[in-house]
Amino acid sequence: MTTPPKHLQPEIEAKIDALLSQMTLLEKVGQLTQLGASIVGGFDFTAFMENPDPELLKDIQRDFHEDWIKEGAVGSYLGVQGADEINRLQKIAIEESRLGIPLIFGLDVIHGYRTIFPIPLAEACSWEPELARQTAEIAAREAAAAGLHWTFAPMVDIARDARWGRIAEGSGEDPFLGSAFAAARVRGFQGDNLADPQHLAACAKHYIGYGGALAGRDYNTVEMALQTLYEIYLPPFAAAVEAGVATFMSAFNDLNGVPTTANRFTLTDILRGQLGFRGFVVSDSNSIGELVTHGYAADRKDAGQKALQAGVDMDMVTESYRWGIPELVETGELPLEVVDEAVRRVLRVKFLLGLFDHPYRSDAKMESATQLRADHLEIAREAARRAIVLLKNEQGILPLKENIQKIAVIGPLADSAFDMLGSWSFTGSYKNAVTILAGIKAATEAEVLYASGCETNAQQPEDFSAAWEIANQADVVVAVMGESARMSGEAASRLELGLPGNQEALLKALKATGKPLVVILSNGRPLAVPWVAQNADALLETWQLGLQAGPAVADVLFGAYNPSGKLAATFPYAVGQTPIYYNHPNTGRPAGDFWFTSKYIDGPVTPLYPFGFGLSYTTFAYADLDVEVDAAKITIRANVTNTGGLSGEEVVQLYLADPVASRVRPVKELKGFQKILLAPGETRKVTFELTHSSLGFYDAELRYVVEPGQFKVWMGPNSAEGLESEFWISRELLLG
Numbered sequence: 001m002t003t004p005p006k007h008l009q010p011e012i013e014a015k016i017d018a019l020l021s022q023m024t025l026l027e028k029v030g031q032l033t034q035l036g037a038s039i040v041g042g043f044d045f046t047a048f049m050e051n052p053d054p055e056l057l058k059d060i061q062r063d064f065h066e067d068w069i070k071e072g073a074v075g076s077y078l079g080v081q082g083a084d085e086i087n088r089l090q091k092i093a094i095e096e097s098r099l100g101i102p103l104i105f106g107l108d109v110i111h112g113y114r115t116i117f118p119i120p121l122a123e124a125c126s127w128e129p130e131l132a133r134q135t136a137e138i139a140a141r142e143a144a145a146a147g148l149h150w151t152f153a154p155m156v157d158i159a160r161d162a163r164w165g166r167i168a169e170g171s172g173e174d175p176f177l178g179s180a181f182a183a184a185r186v187r188g189f190q191g192d193n194l195a196d197p198q199h200l201a202a203c204a205k206h207y208i209g210y211g212g213a214l215a216g217r218d219y220n221t222v223e224m225a226l227q228t229l230y231e232i233y234l235p236p237f238a239a240a241v242e243a244g245v246a247t248f249m250s251a252f253n254d255l256n257g258v259p260t261t262a263n264r265f266t267l268t269d270i271l272r273g274q275l276g277f278r279g280f281v282v283s284d285s286n287s288i289g290e291l292v293t294h295g296y297a298a299d300r301k302d303a304g305q306k307a308l309q310a311g312v313d314m315d316m317v318t319e320s321y322r323w324g325i326p327e328l329v330e331t332g333e334l335p336l337e338v339v340d341e342a343v344r345r346v347l348r349v350k351f352l353l354g355l356f357d358h359p360y361r362s363d364a365k366m367e368s369a370t371q372l373r374a375d376h377l378e379i380a381r382e383a384a385r386r387a388i389v390l391l392k393n394e395q396g397i398l399p400l401k402e403n404i405q406k407i408a409v410i411g412p413l414a415d416s417a418f419d420m421l422g423s424w425s426f427t428g429s430y431k432n433a434v435t436i437l438a439g440i441k442a443a444t445e446a447e448v449l450y451a452s453g454c455e456t457n458a459q460q461p462e463d464f465s466a467a468w469e470i471a472n473q474a475d476v477v478v479a480v481m482g483e484s485a486r487m488s489g490e491a492a493s494r495l496e497l498g499l500p501g502n503q504e505a506l507l508k509a510l511k512a513t514g515k516p517l518v519v520i521l522s523n524g525r526p527l528a529v530p531w532v533a534q535n536a537d538a539l540l541e542t543w544q545l546g547l548q549a550g551p552a553v554a555d556v557l558f559g560a561y562n563p564s565g566k567l568a569a570t571f572p573y574a575v576g577q578t579p580i581y582y583n584h585p586n587t588g589r590p591a592g593d594f595w596f597t598s599k600y601i602d603g604p605v606t607p608l609y610p611f612g613f614g615l616s617y618t619t620f621a622y623a624d625l626d627v628e629v630d631a632a633k634i635t636i637r638a639n640v641t642n643t644g645g646l647s648g649e650e651v652v653q654l655y656l657a658d659p660v661a662s663r664v665r666p667v668k669e670l671k672g673f674q675k676i677l678l679a680p681g682e683t684r685k686v687t688f689e690l691t692h693s694s695l696g697f698y699d700a701e702l703r704y705v706v707e708p709g710q711f712k713v714w715m716g717p718n719s720a721e722g723l724e725s726e727f728w729i730s731r732e733l734l735l736g
């Protein structure tokens with residue numbers, strides 16, 4: 001891995017020294033300044049949001065402050081698209097600025113550039129980090145061909161609260177699974193060599209604790225024990241550093257009273273001191289300006305000083321550094337070394353990207369030849385079908401049988417191309433998406449009847465008669481329900497977690513026809529849908545699957561693909577349970593029949609579907625769990641057998657618990673997983689090896705410790721089921 005190394009490259013450091021010695025203060029601050037293209041034309045955003053037609057974007061007039069480039073007063077742009085435009089601006093920097101330092105162009109390429117893949121939460125449900133590596137690599141290829149150098153991804157925030165809309169952008173609730181996906185996506189975006197023009201610099205965001213927003217409300221304050229920070233929220237960021245991530249983004253939230261964009265403890269002590277990160281940190285959009293709103297800085301200048309001194313190297317869009325830092329340095333309030341160090345980090349990434357030697361990494365021809373390639377779409381379909389989670393399948397109603405003559409496809413999301421793309425998909429076009437209805441029609445010879453039935457989120461009662469009529473004519477009803485693309489993602493927290501609008505009422509009407517009811521959910525977060533779980537004959541969670549949603553759903557519906565996804569986040573039974581996650585402590589009074597226990601009086605304490613849950617068209621049995629402990633490791637083995645009649649994949653999950661410790665520990669923690677393919681009747685011995693150090697935790701003094709004693713272990717199909725055993729680790733064994 002050649003990306004921001006733990007060991008610096010002396011030639012690059014020498015080049016940086018040489019440049020730094022020639023730079024004026026304004027040029028230095030320029031490297032720390034990222035501008036967003038501002039819109040100067042009469043572009044109607046409201047109309048665009050109503051009808052997000054990419055054609056409309058062509059008419060936008062943008063102002064790039066080109067005079068700033070000539071002055072060397074800008075180091076980066078956010079939001080510029082297209083190789084021609086990027087090269088045009090780059091040329092100004094190279095040819096018309098005094099030192100010719102290249103610009104770095106960044107954009108939110110989150111789950112695809114033109115080829116839109118499933119939302120990240122969906123991809124995590126495949127439990128196949130390698131697949132996420134591939135989709136990130138394709139996203140990088142397309143975006144790099146469009147002239148970009150840098151993506152603001154992966155988003156590696158742990159999310160335990162489904163109300164938080166940004167749960168869609170990450171890998172769910174678990175630090176172990178999240179770390180595997182964080183590392184895979186960094187590798188995918190960056191490849192082995194940042195200088196390779198088919199890759200991008202990645203950005204681990206939002207550092208840190210952003211997903212812990214109180215009440216699931218975006219941007220809300222975060223309070224958490226530092227042990228929780230270290231054990232739950234930090235590991236995916238640490239994995240990203242380990243994988244060589246080039247940049248980090250600070251977050252919007254405050255953490256225990258200190259905004260994460262001005263938090264020296266997290267940005268410097270942990271990130272650079274403990275994790276050894278050598279790339280640069282960019283603020284989130286306007287998060288430096290918001291230090292004033294938080295009540296942490298008096299004005300923009302104060303905000304800039306606090307952010308820079310804490311360890312935020314680049315200011316995204318507020319121009320706080322540009323307008324505040326020179327004066328602070330000149331008056332001696334800010335040491336020049338702080339500025340120099342930040343500039344060094346930014347230049348280091350530019351050198352690693354090879355921008356000094358090859359500032360124009362693509363052109364328009366390369367750009368158009370690289371988008372939406374057939375092989376990219378093929379992976380998009382593969383990633384999409386592997387993200388689908390089968391939650392229920394009564395009497396094996398799925399896959400749909402060949403003797404079915406008429407299928408009624410009903411629901412507001414059945415034919416909604418735009419909603420299949422999910423949040424952060426503005427670089428793609430819904431015009432290239434295949435809807436679920438289109439996918440079904442293309443895959444079957446049965447007659448397909450269609451009615452949208454209702455709107456996604458209507459506030460008034462609606463007439464269900466068209467849907468009712470076709471349901472009555474059909475052999476099976478396939479109802480496609482869920483959330484619109486804009487109901488998850490940034491600033492899209494929800495108070496309720498049920499199906500919005502009249503959707504559940506429509507499902508009740510469809511159920512009343514007595515026809516078999518297959519419900520396909522399309523949404524960006526776990527939903528609390530107990531009525532649906534109880535009344536649907538089959539239930540598929542398909543998330544927002546991207547351009548190939550239709551073919552992927554059809555593959556699963558008709559059995560061309562046997563579903564293998566498992567939930568990466570717990571599905572609550574009711575919104576009142578949130579935040580809900582499997583790796584919680586036991587409490588002194590776990591829920592039970594006794595009145596004075598940790599329970600609700602009006603509903604269950606258990607989730608609708610636990611973390612790790614997902615069915616297959618075949619069945620698996622676990623047997624012969626065996627644990628062996630020696631001085632070097634713990635070996636855990638079990639036999640997994642495909643007991644059904646179809647080939648299928650199972651995600652074998654390994655959980656551990658430390659039942660007696662000096663700090664209360666979670667009831668279970670994921671420590672390993674393997675996805676295996678088994679033919680009918682086939683048995684495979686699945687083996688996990690754990691080091692002793694993987695049994696540890698942060699004690700009351702925040703020291704990482706492994707305590708001797710008893711450990712429980714489970715191997716099974718999800719976080720709530722599995723074979724259970726135990727083992728002991730003695731003090732002598734730990735001391736080796």
Ligand code: BGC
Nearest residue numbers: 078108152205206284285490
């Ligand atoms: C988001 C970031 C994103 C940035 C730039 C912010 O509002 O929080 O995730 O990268 O905008 O678009």
